[in-house]
Amino acid sequence: MMYLNGKSFNKGIVKFTDYKIYKQQIIEIFNSYKNLRGNLNDGIDVKSLENKISNLKNNQFIIAVAGEVKAGKSTFINSLIKEEILPTDVLQATNALIEIFYSKKPYLKITYASGKVEVLEDETKDLLKEKLKKVAAIPEEYRDIPVNLIDLYLLEYGNIPIIDEEFIKYLEERSGIENLKEVRYKLENYIMSRSKDNIPIRIELGYPFSWEFDEIRLVDMPGVNAIGGVHDLSFTFLEKANAILFIHPIKPIESESLKRFVSSVITNKSKETLFLILTHSAVFFEEKERLLEEAKRIYSSIISPDRIFVVDSILKLIYEDLEKGKTLEEIKKQSRHKRKWVMYFQDLAEEEGLEEKKAFLSYSGFEELIPVLENFLVSVPFLELTKILESILDGYKEQISIYQETIELLQKQKRDREDFLKEIERMQKGLKKLETYCYLILEEAATIFMGVHSPIEARLNEFKMTYYDIFLNTKELEELRKYYRDAENGLNQLVKENLKQISEFFRKRLEQVGEQFKEEYNISVPKIDLSAIEEACRREVIRKEPIIEEKLESLLENWNFLKPWKWFKSERTKKIIVGSREIFDKEAFLKILRNSLLENFIEVVEKLRDEFYKALNFYKAKIGYILEEKRNRLENLKKELKSNERIDYEILMIEKKITLIEKEVKKIKALYKILQ
Numbered sequence: 175m176m177y178l179n180g181k182s183f184n185k186g187i188v189k190f191t192d193y194k195i196y197k198q199q200i201i202e203i204f205n206s207y208k209n210l211r212g213n214l215n216d217g218i219d220v221k222s223l224e225n226k227i228s229n230l231k232n233n234q235f236i237i238a239v240a241g242e243v244k245a246g247k248s249t250f251i252n253s254l255i256k257e258e259i260l261p262t263d264v265l266q267a268t269n270a271l272i273e274i275f276y277s278k279k280p281y282l283k284i285t286y287a288s289g290k291v292e293v294l295e296d297e298t299k300d301l302l303k304e305k306l307k308k309v310a311a312i313p314e315e316y317r318d319i320p321v322n323l324i325d326l327y328l329l330e331y332g333n334i335p336i337i338d339e340e341f342i343k344y345l346e347e348r349s350g351i352e353n354l355k356e357v358r359y360k361l362e363n364y365i366m367s368r369s370k371d372n373i374p375i376r377i378e379l380g381y382p383f384s385w386e387f388d389e390i391r392l393v394d395m396p397g398v399n400a401i402g403g404v405h406d407l408s409f410t411f412l413e414k415a416n417a418i419l420f421i422h423p424i425k426p427i428e429s430e431s432l433k434r435f436v437s438s439v440i441t442n443k444s445k446e447t448l449f450l451i452l453t454h455s456a457v458f459f460e461e462k463e464r465l466l467e468e469a470k471r472i473y474s475s476i477i478s479p480d481r482i483f484v485v486d487s488i489l490k491l492i493y494e495d496l497e498k499g500k501t502l503e504e505i506k507k508q509s510r511h512k513r514k515w516v517m518y519f520q521d522l523a524e525e526e527g528l529e530e531k532k533a534f535l536s537y538s539g540f541e542e543l544i545p546v547l548e549n550f551l552v553s554v555p556f557l558e559l560t561k562i563l564e565s566i567l568d569g570y571k572e573q574i575s576i577y578q579e580t581i582e583l584l585q586k587q588k589r590d591r592e593d594f595l596k597e598i599e600r601m602q603k604g605l606k607k608l609e610t611y612c613y614l615i616l617e618e619a620a621t622i623f624m625g626v627h628s629p630i631e632a633r634l635n636e637f638k639m640t641y642y643d644i645f646l647n648t649k650e651l652e653e654l655r656k657y658y659r660d661a662e663n664g665l666n667q668l669v670k671e672n673l674k675q676i677s678e679f680f681r682k683r684l685e686q687v688g689e690q691f692k693e694e695y696n697i698s699v700p701k702i703d704l705s706a707i708e709e710a711c712r713r714e715v716i717r718k719e720p721i722i723e724e725k726l727e728s729l730l731e732n733w734n735f736l737k738p739w740k741w742f743k744s745e746r747t748k749k750i751i752v753g754s755r756e757i758f759d760k761e762a763f764l765k766i767l768r769n770s771l772l773e774n775f776i777e778v779v780e781k782l783r784d785e786f787y788k789a790l791n792f793y794k795a796k797i798g799y800i801l802e803e804k805r806n807r808l809e810n811l812k813k814e815l816k817s818n819e820r821i822d823y824e825i826l827m828i829e830k831k832i833t834l835i836e837k838e839v840k841k842i843k844a845l846y847k848i849l850q
């Protein structure tokens with residue numbers, strides 16, 4: 175329909191507003207479904223549907239905005255949310271990321287490395303802006319010292335190092351900055367001013383923005399370092415992000431940091447969510463088309479061309495000012511930044527005979543970006559919507575078939591009780607036989623899907639070998655982190671695919687059996703919600719919750735979201751003694767970490783296999799349960815003696831219900847058609 179793996183976009187562009195409308199409709203459809211269904215088991219796993227609905231309700235879209243220092247990240251976000259609230263032109267502290275979300279009242283929460291929390295509510299925009307600047311930015315005078323390294327040292331070791339030659343050498347080596355000795359006093363001053371109590375690690379900003387914004391969380395990431403690296407908390411966010419926007423000035427077009435970011439930081443999975451946003455297009459306005467084409471060519475192997483855009487955030491901000499009723503003259507006077515661009519593009523607009531406001535928006539490039547971005551973000555949940563509709567439709571179909579079967583039986587009962595009892599007995603016999611059949615199918619499944627020659631074994635082994643090699647050959651800590659994550663994600667995928675195969679197998683077999691039983695015993699094989707079973711199994715196998723369900727609030731405790739990773743890091747940190755100081759020995763640490771990860775990885779794979787086998791039992795239990803229920807229903811029908819009036823009344827009620835269901839089905843089908 176729309177796109178697969180974010181690779182290609184077709185005609186159907188979905189906007190947030192559309193999505194929100196459809197979502198609301200589907201929530202209503204689900205509520206009616208729950209009512210109409212009552213206690214009747216139509217084979218649909220209502221709990222699982224309910225989960226999906228509640229996920230929809232709490233859905234959050236995370237947009238991570240990453241890029242090198244000074245690339246224009248904060249300005250870009252400001253222009254997107256139409257408020258100049260994030261500090262720009264100040265160096266963002268390396269360990270502070272700022273999350274921005276919609277809130278009716280302004281709200282600012284700052285969490286420091288020590289755990290200390292500060293909350294500001296109901297403050298004015300200017301005050302929030304000031305506070306943000308103070309907290310998230312690094313003072314100008316420290317720009318030439320490796321503040322991020324010092325902060326990281328503090329975060330890792332908790333104490334402030336003595337600044338001696340060794341430490342200065344350590345800083346120089348790791349930062350690539352030379353002659354730090356000469357600014358020793360700066361180092362001292364900086365270190366004196368830092369403690370876990372004033373290193374912010376998470377800043378949450380709620381504000382009544384005027385974008386269709388309430389489900390979006392934008393994250394202003396600290397600049398990736400020159401070699402494209404990010405620290406663990408940033409990595410966590412990148413992993414969770416629904417879209418990663420890598421901001422890069424349009425010139426120079428070639429970016430080492432982007433290449434490294436892609437090759438060694440973000441996981442394969444996240445690669446599918448990556449956008450490249452080239453900013454500052456106003457500065458090279460004449461060349462921008464050419465540069466865009468060049469970027470698409472240069473980055474074709476790492477990023478899909480329909481996810482590369484050229485924008486100018488300042489032009490967008492000018493447009494927003496105009497939207498708010500300011501005149502170009504006023505804008506010129508108020509902002510030094512904008513002045514030059516107002517003048518240049520005002521002229522251009524005049525030349526081209528364009529209306530001012532329109533011109534600035536069009537020159538900004540955001541008109542192209544925003545629809546694609548919105549569509550990209552809602553496409554996945556959109557698919558989820560259609561899946562929910564499909565399940566409900568299946569449920570209704572089964573309900574109608576159960577009701578019709580019941581009406582038939584009731585009519586038979588009215589005509590001839592003998593005959594009716596015989597029919598029920600025949601059906602019960604059929605069900606008994608069906609149960610045996612189902613177990614046979616399960617046996618068959620076990621031989622196909624379990625054991626040394628099963629497809630999952632082959633895949634698991636292959637997988638193990640691949641990652642074994644990758645781990646062993648990884649020389650950088652950061653890459654190891656990415657590959658470990660890749661391995662975990664890969665396992666998830668592997669499990670998913672294999673469970674799907676099992677489900678497919680059951681689906682086909684049950685269909686065959688169904689035809690046979692319909693003819694022989696006049697019973698329909700009860701509907702089994704295989705996709706819900708699949709999901710339940712997946713939850714058993716992979717303990718990690720799907721991202722959507724994860725509460726963002728718990729992220730801080732999940733500072734170690736990368737659990738094994740973090741665990742190894744903190745438990746097995748290898749330090750060596752250099753002179754009087756313990757210094758982090760990267761080589762030794764990497765070796766230990768690599769081995770630990772390997773051990774852990776293999777353990778996970780083994781465990782996974784066990785769990786996977788258990789999944790088959792899960793199918794068995796579910797199928798057994800559904801068949802038993804159907805038998806009980808027949809048993810009850812048999813026992814009950816009913817007068818003809820009673821029977822007529824029941825039939826009438828059932829027919830009424832069928833009419834209601836048919837009405838809903840019609841509604842769903844209409845909506846389904848739109849969504850397709």
Ligand SMILES: Nc1nc2c(ncn2[C@@H]2O[C@H](COP(=O)(O)OP(=O)(O)OP(=O)(O)O)[C@@H](O)[C@H]2O)c(=O)[nH]1
Nearest residue numbers: 243244245246247248249262263265266454486487
């Ligand atoms: N003309 C033009 N200037 C821009 C654009 N984006 C950012 N700038 C300017 O570039 C400078 C840096 O922008 P910031 O938004 O602070 O960059 P940043 O990536 O957030 O920087 P750090 O947080 O320190 O890493 C500011 O002076 C902005 O006005 C753009 O699209 N066009």
Ligand SMILES: [Mg+2]
Nearest residue numbers: 247248261266
């Ligand atoms: Mg910034």
